[in-house]
Amino acid sequence: MIIELGHYALVLALATAFVQAALPIMGARLNDRALMELASSAALACFLLVAFSFAVLTFAYVTSDFSVRNVWENSHSLKPLIYKISGVWGNHEGSMLLWLLILVFFSALVATFGRNLPETLKANVLAVQAWIAVAFTLFILLTSNPFARLIPAPGEGKDLNPILQDIGLAIHPPLLYLGYVGFSVCFSFAIAALIEGRIDAAWARWVRPWTLAAWTFLTAGISMGSYWAYYELGWGGWWFWDPVENASFMPWLAGTALLHSALVMEKREALKIWTVLLAIMTFSLSLLGTFLVRSGVLTSVHAFATDPTRGVFILAILVFFIGGAFSLFAFRASRLKSGGIFAPISREGALVFNNLILTTATATVLTGTLYPLVLEALTGDKISVGPPFFNMTFGLLMLPLLFAVPFGPLLAWKRGDLAGVSQRLFAAVAVGLFFGCIYYYVMNGGPILALFGIALGVYVIVGALTDLALRSGLGKVAGNVAWRRFSGLPRSAFGTALAHIGLGVTLIGIVAVTAFETETVVEMKPGMTVDAGGYTLRFDGMRNGSGPNYSEESGHFTIMSGGVVVTDIWSSKRLYQARRMPTTEAGIRTFGLSQLYVSLGDQISEGGIVVRIWWKPMILCIWGGTLFMMAGGFVSLSDRRLRVGAPTRAKRPKTIPVGAAE
């Protein structure tokens, strides 16, 4: 009964979302407060209903209720509890329910924390959120219902895809979806503003926390996904320019652009049209990502053609929301007045430069991702646009942007002094080159480009610190004064610095790994040794073992440095019983920021096995950098000013003191 109750709650959530989609927007039109307030209650009710429904599905997974088809298809009674739970979103139906849960979660957040928003804007935002919720709930109920029953119930489940039985999967999709779906709030703000026909600097201020939150989670999600692919797939790579990865990367790039353009809009009321467009585009890319991953288009256009129900449904959602948004945009854009002015060389100018490059990069990735699909659909030819394309185009695009990153925060608003800023950044350039040379020397040569890559990374980091140092007056005023000024800086300044530092750290990691990683593929017999990254690995032999739902073969390696045993590594291959599917569990040991990565291949001869060994210098910087970025996001998010806008009733102005400011 509980299962059916969860199912009914989901249907009821649809009905609630339907009410929330219709009435508040009317309320905003008629200036009817009761109807507008309904939006908040409905959003909360909807969230509770979907949350209950999700909890019921989780309960079905935990209790291995195979009378639920979805559980039977993706679970197994012998799976460890954590993977029973994470299995809920390890499949199409469940992940769509998670998507919906996060969507209504954000609506509930807007309802709860949106007190600083004008009532009409809030009502419209929640209504637009509800449109999205209606579309996705219908999609779930009609094409991918996780509550479909299977009678008579089978006695055992088919198990979850083994590569998904990993702690990474438990964390990655929820984070990613928090990011993807978080941008729906920005989208709803844009649409709501277009409906009202009123977009101003205050709007940009109100959207910022949501953009920041979505961006932060998306950063975390992508980073987690990259790390998961790195250790679970056993190929030693951390980014494959795979369409699934690109699908999450595109909203990130567009979202980063949005984050920056909204700043200009807030300060100058300029770039209005552009910012609204970016808000729409970012969520459109999120939807496109969902579509690409979930419709079957990615596996093959042919597979999509054989079972198109889901794909066509998502396509209809895409057309409705993206097409509708752009139509509304085209209809309203002419009514938006342009705002304040700024010189090309200014903080605003730097942000525009950032936007130009980021959107071009998004377009590049989009082209590289969709081109093979379009080509396959039209001609049937299968091609893959591989890393070389992306590395060439994307890499080249990023270079000027990275060089410009430290300039942005140092330039003054409205009109900046490029020469002055260059002077101030001279130290950062010097420090960067110095570290680049040192690293180059330590690594005993290597590609000369790596020197500049490392230098660029260090320069970005030092540049970000320079901003903080200059603003606190370090070196110009007494130490304690500087400290006071430093701790008095707005949180957003720290956020900016942290995020930019993160960018530099990630860059250093990427350059170091790309230029200096070593890969050794050898057939090893027990007792043999191989050198990698200054360490010596000795293969000691294989051992058989078994886990709850798999059997495994593990190889043991002893790691020595200068003849002294340092540590050891277990690297294994698993075979999951239910699906007869093998996975690799790479053995990874961390030395400082670098890692030794051992992955087992096929057994060739008696006792001999193919072993792949990678030395990954400074690889942890890649993900470490994203931790800085996330920290930056959260610090910025805690900035008091983001909550400004809630008028206390007593303060309601009778006269407006503007004359003094003129």
Place this chain on the structure above:
Amino acid sequence: MLFWILVATLTAAVAAVLILPLLRAAAPASSPHSHDIEVYRDQLEELTRDQESGLINGDDAELARAEVARRLLAAGEIDRAAEPAAPTRRSVNVLAQAFVLLCLPAIGLCLYLFTGSPGVPAQPLAARLADPGSDINILIARAENHLAQNPDDGAGWEVLAPIYMRNGRVEEAVAAYDSAVRLLGPTPARLGGYAEALITLSGGLVTTEAQAALRRSLAIDPNDPRSEYYLALGLKQEGKKDEALAAFNRLIAGSPADAPWVPLVKQHVAELSGGAAGSVAAAAPGNPSADDIAAAQDMSAGDRQEMIRGMVESLASRLKEDPANLEGWARLIRSHVVLDQKDQAAAALKESQKTFPADGDEGKQLLALARELGIKTDGETQ
């Protein structure tokens, strides 16, 4: 009943939550611009801070201040000009309440009755294991667990194989019979069961693999009627009329006169020797008819007909849940023909076309199959 009470309670609770704001005597909305004004004031303060920390030059700061002030002024002006918010119109409010009260049960119940399975209880595995009752799947799962740990238990496989057949898990039945033969040695019963599973799997066609198993069975017991029968049927399906005729005749000669399968075999014989085409021929050339299977059922022990019907039903219900299964549809249509349920075969074809439309590649395949089996397809006669 409890379920429906809970459903009603839940619906009522949500309706109450939605209607509550409508019932409250709502104050008119506060001025929409008071929020903007707060933001602009804060921006002015921020400008001062920025200027102090050298983030903006003095002149530019003045200009920026003027910009913000202009926004502040504009917002304030609209604010004053804005007509005082209209008090909630009663009619609108009542309409809204009616909308909520109608929407929730209408959408909720209609859609749920369409997608849900009310009355189906939750079935946590632990509870089912504790009290399996007649839950065949649990018994199978237990046997499977046992066999996963003792894959060499031939007797286990032998018990499980016919159960798999009865539950429509034909592929697993094939594997189970195979294991039983491998572990316990070949007997006509095991080999016959194996062959029968293979024949069912291929939709009634006596494949070469099945034929090999049948020959092995005959090598052990030359008078095993089931093996003889299926081999003869295979010959007939291959179009080797004379050989098939000879084989069927041999079967009659070797059977007691009152054996239950004799009438059917005689029908085959009549048909092959050019006599009046009976129902067998009309059913589907090259495919076993219901009688074939009935005969096979008499030859071996057990309630085979029932088994096949159960199999077909379970296949049909599986396809209802997940219609995107081309192979499944083909097998279902074939099986109905085999059971001489032509109307149901035609119905299945129609059902399949919902998923695989007649103008698609898959739809065409199914249509071709149906025509081959002699089922009426829409717009044409057989």
